[in-house]
Amino acid sequence: MGSVAGLLPKPAQRGRRRKADLREVINALRYLLRSGWGWRMLPKDFPAWQTVYWWFRRMMRRFLFQTLHDAVLMLDRELEGRRPCPSAGVVDSQSVKAPAAKERGYDAGMKIVGRKRNIAVNTNGWLLMVNLTPADIDDSTGALAVLEALKKRWPGLKHLFADGAYDRRTLMDKSATLDFVVQVVCRHEGQIGFAVLPRRWVVERTFGWMIRWRRLVRDYARRPDVSEAMVYIAMGGLLLRRIAHP
Incomplete structure (x- = not known):
């Protein structure tokens, strides 16, 4: 937590003193x-x-x-020992049920x-970008939005792997x-059933990490920006634990 404390909102210089501990x-x-409550x-x-x-809504905005x-x-x-930008x-x-979603x-x-x-x-397998769409939007259309955002956010990214479902x-x-x-x-020629594919297994493992957080097994949020914030909190939490306990 100490490594990111400088990015958290600073206490106001005037007005009522902050009582909540952001940690x-x-x-x-x-x-x-984690609990799904x-x-x-x-x-x-x-x-x-x-x-x-x-505080969640303020930080999300x-x-x-x-x-x-x-x-x-x-x-x-x-x-x-790697470069900061991949x-x-x-x-x-990944399609998930979203019973309360405004658009699905x-x-x-x-x-x-x-x-x-x-x-x-x-x-x-660590998250770089997430974009939420209704489940009936095809994979290629959703990937286009991800590509545009990736170029702005991770300018050093040059090579991407995708599966055969994409156009x-x-x-x-x-x-x-x-x-x-x-x-x-x-997929391998003549492949029947599941098989581990080069590079492809990495992102499948990421989805497995996500659904270990019970709140992410389904999408309970009405708005997509709330769901995206939840994904970043979960994946950021895994990274913090990895850094604290190498």
Whole structure:
């Protein structure tokens, strides 16, 4: 926590003195995600749920969870002796049920009514970008939004891996304009059932990390920006634990 304390909001110079400990607020949010409980069910050991919710909304509007996550990711890479900005990544999507979503769709392949998480991860499986769409939006359309955001947020990223479900022409055309190299990893010829594919298993493991946080097994948020913030809190929490306990 000390490594990201400088990124948290500073106490106001005027007005009422802040009573909430932001460290405990972050701990409460991580507990909420891990347990899958509702806001009103937070234990009394944490600040009042209204306080935690107020700080969550304030930090989310400032994209603070995204900033904290990226700062911890770059710190983790530096501790490994690598460059802060990755040069290669993997893109994929996951459809989850979203009973309370304002906008949702039906994924005919997975037979799920909800949202689709389009993500990009580095070659170690750590999150680089997440973009939420209704589940009926095809993978290639969701990936295009991810590509545009990746170019702005991680300018050193040059090489991306994707699976055969993505429209090659759509991805290749877009990647050419953004100076990306996209490599589609297809299934082995004659493959029956599940098989571990090079590079592809990394992003599948990331989805496995996500659903270990019970709040992310389903998408309980009405708005997509709330869901994105929850994903960044969870993945940032994993990185902080990795740094604290190498």
